[in-house]
Amino acid sequence: MSIHRRASGSTGQDHDDQEEFNSAKSNTSPAEDFIDDTLAREKRFYYLDTAVPLYKAALKGDWKVAKALFEKYPDVFRRPITEGNETALHIAVAAEREAFVKELVKWMDSDDIALQNNNDNTALYYAAGSGIVSIAKEMVEKKKGLPLIRGSGEKTPLYVAALQGRRKMVLYLYPLTPFEDLKPIERIDILIATIITDMYDIALKILTKDRSLATMEDTYKRIALQELARKPFAIGRRSQLSVWERCLNNSWFKGMCNKALMQTLAHKLVDLLWKEVLVLPEEKFKDLVEKHSTFIFKAAELGNVEYLIILVRSYPDLIWRVDKNNQSIFHIAVKYRQESVFNLIYEIGAIKGIIALYISKGNENNMLHLTGRLAPSDRLNIISGAALQMRRELLWFKEIENIVPPSYKKMKNKMKNTGQQGLTPWELFIEEHEDLKKQGEKWMKDTANYCMLVATLIATVVFAAAFTIPGGNIQSGNNQEIGTPIFLKNNWFMMFFISDAVGLLSSSTSILIFLSILTSRYAEGDFLTSLPARLFFGLTTLFISIAGMVVAFSATCFLVYYSEVAWIPIVIIASAGVPVTLFVGLHFQLWADIIRSTYGSQFLFRPHKHRLF
Structure with a gap:
């Protein structure tokens, strides 16, 4: 009953307040309303x-328009001109x-x-x-703080x-921002x-002034080492420039x-x-290391090897550390x-x-x-072509296979959802790389088809x-051909014949190589050596055949036209170099990837130089 009375009393009070508001509103005179509207219009x-x-x-x-406004309204430059309260200077x-x-700035105090x-x-x-x-200087010179x-x-x-990332601005503002006036955060x-x-x-200047920042967290709970772990290409092998780099840095080549x-x-x-x-x-x-241990594993994930070398040299115990999944930096x-x-693992012995x-x-x-x-x-x-990517994956598998115990090769993992026994490493490899294998087969066959054409x-x-034969053959008096080429003793004819033969033999070889690629069985092991090597030799012989054909054509031009119009064969030969150059330019990256994948992979693991200790 008391609650009902209190609620009823409250309702009555609200009613009285509403009547009082309406009464006050009705007491406003028309003249006052007119003045308020007028002021609002004038403001607008x-x-x-x-x-x-x-x-x-x-x-x-x-500036002409702005100056006219300042002369008409002297204080307008200090008033806000946007809903966000920005002044003309802000804009x-x-x-x-x-x-x-x-x-x-000259008009402002x-x-x-x-x-x-x-x-x-x-x-x-x-x-x-x-x-x-220059804009910052104008303002700072007028207002020092x-x-x-x-x-x-x-x-x-x-x-x-x-x-x-405004480097010049940072270099300007840094000495103007007293370090002692800044909070630690x-x-x-x-x-x-x-x-x-x-x-x-x-960053070095700041850290030198306050060494405690090395272990301090920023607003987002990060420490400086965490950010540097994300910079795999920023950290050099040395802490000092070499002699020739110092010389260049003090000369015209400073930017280099x-x-x-x-x-x-x-x-x-x-x-x-x-x-x-x-x-x-x-x-x-x-x-600190437990709380921010991700900086170690993030560096390993991104390939920041120089960063890890610095840390492990000073504290070798880091190689034993594992993440929440029980994986080391090598995993x-x-x-x-x-x-x-990963190559650092070869420097830690047993x-x-x-x-x-x-x-x-x-x-x-x-x-x-x-x-x-x-x-x-x-x-x-990082390497082009699904077939070459498949080869790189196989190289990794073969390398790790030599490191793990023999029993691990047949060890089965557990299914993620059911917890039941899953797959051996090789079974998992076949399952995970099935699509890549199909793409590699298609890419290899398409490349071989086009090149064979x-x-x-x-x-x-x-x-x-x-x-x-350019120029034809020698004919007898009764109009019968003897069959000897007219330009047989000409050097350009010899060049034509040799280059034509080279073109024929290399193109035939190229056809046979690409045909072997098309008829390959495309097992996983074929991607390791056989297919990349065939593709390399096929492209090489194809390039030789193109070059031979162009040289034969150029020799014919000289043979036929040089004695009459000398500039024509010169122009044609100069133009004939375009398709050869174009072929090399368009296929150079593929060629380089094949060479690096096929013959440079022996340097992928087991480096010759020790970096850690």
């Missing part, structure tokens, strides 16, 4: 008359209107330049993102410039931003050595960061086909046999099972040319 008219034209002028960089800076900004929009961003915040240093005014997310302009955010955008010289310089600086940065981690107390070191390297990382015994949790995959899985697409596509045409042409 002022916006359309000043803000919109000024907005357009700032976007276009039209002009965002539009990268350098001359406009330079003139506008220091406080006007520091005005912020709804997101707390100053115009310098926009300039930092654009990377135009501007680089320390935080914008959206409490980020400094220096952080924005670093995150956007701001320092680590800027450090990681410079690492993300490959500004390792700036910039990449090498950055790689040495990245090497130094990793080394310094890891040393700071190693000197942590044992418990803190363990906690990860096998899984993602990173041969540069330990490699122990690590090869690790079995993954859950599905109980051993190291050989990991090679049975199809490689990620980005690693497959070209070879057949060339063979037909050069065969016919051998019996239609």
Whole structure:
């Protein structure tokens, strides 16, 4: 009953409040309503008359229009002209209107330049993102403390410039942003931003000023080593430039050595960061490595071998570490086909046999099972052609087969969903690579078909040319042919005959090779040596036949026309080099991939130089 009374009382009170509001509204006089409407119209008219034209002028960089508005409305440049509370300076800076900004800053005082929009961003915040240093200079010279005014997310302009990769802007703002005025979280955010955008010289300066940043987490709970683990091509082998690189760096060729310089600086940065981690107390070191252990395995996944070498040299115990799936860095390297990382296993002696015994949790995959899985697409596509990709996969399987114990070759894993016994490594390989094998067969047959067609045409042409001698044969007095070529003793005729014979023999050989490819049985083992070698020799003989045909044609032109019009055969021969060059250019990548896959694979594993110890 009491609840009902309280509810009833509340309803009565609401009714009274509504009546009071209506009464107050009805007490507003028509004159007051008219004044309010008039003020609203005047405000709207002022916006359309000043803000919109000024907005357009700032976007276009039209200083004449803007100056006329400033003379008519002297305080308009400090008023917001957008719904986001941006001033004309914000818009002009965002539009990268350098001359406009330079003139506008002259009309403004220091406080006007520091005005912020709804997101707390100053115009310098926009300039930092654009990377135009001259615009930033105009504003900073007028307002000295501007680089320390935080914008959206409490980020400094220096952080924005670093995150956007604006190197020149970072070099300008860094000395103007006092390090002692930055919070620790701001320092680590800027450090990681410079690492993300490959500004390792700036990152080294920041880390040198505050070594504690090496173990500190940024806003997104990352440490600096995690970001460097994602940079497989950024870290060089050495921490110093070689003598000739230093000489070039101090000469006209400075730009050529910039990449090498950055790689040495990245090497130094990793080394310094890891040393700071190693000197942590044992418990803190363990906690950090356990919490952020992904940086080790991410480096192995991406093939960041230089990074791993630096870490393992100083702390060899890392080679024993495993991830949540009980996989070491070598298992990860096998899984993602990173041969540069995997090759480090040959430098640890008998330990490699122990690590090869690790079995993954859950599905109980051993190291050989990991090679049975199809490689990620980005690693497959480093070489062209499905057949050559299949060969590379077979090389991996054969290599790991030599490392794991013999019993692992027949070991079955577990089915992911049912937990029942699954497949042996080879059975898994056949199942996972079935589509790649079919694609490889199709690619090989299509390539052989097209090349054999070209070879057949060339063979037909050069065969016919051998019996239609240029210039004809010597005839007797009674108009009977003796059969001796008229130009027999001419050097160009000899060149024609030899090149024509070379073209015929090489094109015939090419036809036979491509025919053997078409009739192959296409078993998994055929992709390892037989098919790639046949394709290489087929393409080589096809190129020789094309070159022979072109040389025979050029020799005929000289033989027939040189004595009469000398420039015609010269022009024709110069043009005849186009198809040969075109063939080489269009097929060079395929040719190089075949050579690298077929004959360079012996250097894929077991490097000659030791890198770890």
